[in-house]
Amino acid sequence: MEELFDQLPDKVDELIDSFLSIPIVGDLNVGFTQYDFWLAVAIVVLLVLMFTFIKKQSRSLVPEGRFVNGMEFVVEYTRKNMVQDIVGPTWREHFPFIATVFFFVLVNNIIGVIPGCHPGTGCIGVTAALALVSFIYFIVMGVRKHGVGGYLKTFSHGLKGPMGPAIWLVEVFSTFLRLITLAVRLFCNLFAGHIVMGTFAILTSLFATQLAQGISLMAFGSAGISLLWLAILIIIYVVELLVAAIQAFVFAMLSAVYVQIAEEEE
Amino acid sequence: MGVIGYGLGVIGAGIGIGLAAYGYTTATARQPEMQGALFTGFILGSAFVEALALIGFVVALIVK
Numbered sequence: 001m002e003e004l005f006d007q008l009p010d011k012v013d014e015l016i017d018s019f020l021s022i023p024i025v026g027d028l029n030v031g032f033t034q035y036d037f038w039l040a041v042a043i044v045v046l047l048v049l050m051f052t053f054i055k056k057q058s059r060s061l062v063p064e065g066r067f068v069n070g071m072e073f074v075v076e077y078t079r080k081n082m083v084q085d086i087v088g089p090t091w092r093e094h095f096p097f098i099a100t101v102f103f104f105v106l107v108n109n110i111i112g113v114i115p116g117c118h119p120g121t122g123c124i125g126v127t128a129a130l131a132l133v134s135f136i137y138f139i140v141m142g143v144r145k146h147g148v149g150g151y152l153k154t155f156s157h158g159l160k161g162p163m164g165p166a167i168w169l170v171e172v173f174s175t176f177l178r179l180i181t182l183a184v185r186l187f188c189n190l191f192a193g194h195i196v197m198g199t200f201a202i203l204t205s206l207f208a209t210q211l212a213q214g215i216s217l218m219a220f221g222s223a224g225i226s227l228l229w230l231a232i233l234i235i236i237y238v239v240e241l242l243v244a245a246i247q248a249f250v251f252a253m254l255s256a257v258y259v260q261i262a263e264e265e266e
Numbered sequence: 267m268g269v270i271g272y273g274l275g276v277i278g279a280g281i282g283i284g285l286a287a288y289g290y291t292t293a294t295a296r297q298p299e300m301q302g303a304l305f306t307g308f309i310l311g312s313a314f315v316e317a318l319a320l321i322g323f324v325v326a327l328i329v330k
Contacts, residue, residue: 016327081306181317188320195327250313253306 004206004222008199011206015198019191021123039120042108049107078102082249086256087263094259097137101130102252105186109244112190113237115201122190124183131182134255142262151262182254189247193240200233268326275322282315 023031053071056064063069078099083091087098105121112119120126142151155175156168207226210219290308294301 081302085303085306184321185313185317188317188324192320192323195323246309246313250309253310254313257310 004210007206008202011202012195012199015202016195019118019122019194021125033123034118035120035123035126038111038118039108039126041117042104042111042120045111046103046107075099078252082253082256086253087260090263094141094256098252098256098259101134101255102248105130105251106245106248109190109248110241112194113240113244115197119190121186122194124187127186128183130186130251131179134182134251134258135179138255138258138262141259145263154262154264178254178258182251186247186251189243193236193243197233197236197240200229200236204229204233268329272322272326276319279315279319279322282318283312286311286315 021028021033021035023033024037025032049071053068056068057072063072079091079095082102083095083098087094108119108121108126111117112122121130139151142154145151146154155171156164157171159167204226207222207229210222213219286308290304293304
């Protein structure tokens with residue numbers, strides 16, 4: 001039993017190495033890595049879902065069937081809980097952007113739960129790009145609302161005297177920190193989830209393959225333990241499905257909160 | 267060492283998520299009609315806390 005656990009660190013190292021970007025075509029500078037491939041798959045899935053939904057929905061005024069009803073539920077939930085409640089009166093113009101971000105991240109995350117897939121959001125480059133898009137979006141919205149000078153002034157929250165510049169500096173710093181936290185939160189959640197799932201999958205296979213080396217009492221014992229690892233793996237799998245949805249929700253909602261902060265009146 | 271560091275880091279995050287869940291459940295018990303808005307806040311808060319723990323996890327993996 002001990003020697004099985006001794007094999008684990010090497011196998012986990014191998015697993016972590018498989019999460020590095022490996023180019024399929026070209027090299028790392030100009031090329032197409034496995035993350036790009038799954039990103040493209042996610043986009044195709046999203047487009048197929050969208051066009052099927054539009055086609056099926058336009059057939060009748062009353063939504064019919066599970067698919068149309070389910071999609072309408074998700075879209076309405078996004079609209080009510082993530083945009084209307086948070087952004088406020090100007091929600092109508094921000095809904096397309098926030099919904100796009102939400103569905104993009106959601107489809108990517110859910111593809112990541114399928115074993116063997118390397119979703120785009122499991123790669124720091126993609127989440128950083130998404131965070132940058134969201135960052136630029138709320139800054140542009142703030143500038144459009146207040147003007148450049150007015151937007152810069154909102155960071156000091158209307159404080160006068162010596163406290164004004166100090167608070168302004170802290171607020172500007174925390175605004176730039178949002179860029180990092182948005183990217184790192186999504187990436188770390190997905191990456192950590194994949195590593196944990198992979199570790200338990202490795203444990204399951206290590207213990208189960210003892211049977212292949214010869215039938216003995218010991219082998220049956222370790223196969224029994226592998227069932228335990230499998231049970232834990234299934235539980236973690238369900239948790240990861242939840243995390244995939246929650247992280248997409250959090251990413252889109254934080255984008256909405258930042259837009260609301262950028263647009264709020266003093 | 268990395269494992270010990272991760273364990274230390276997770277203590278704070280554990281307390282943080284526990285406090286968030288405690289606040290959410292007590293507030294929902296007092297005002298069940300506020301549940302939707304409270305849930306949003308709870309998820310947001312735990313996302314902030316959880317990110318710290320996950321950064322610890324990834325750093326523990328990367329830094330040997």
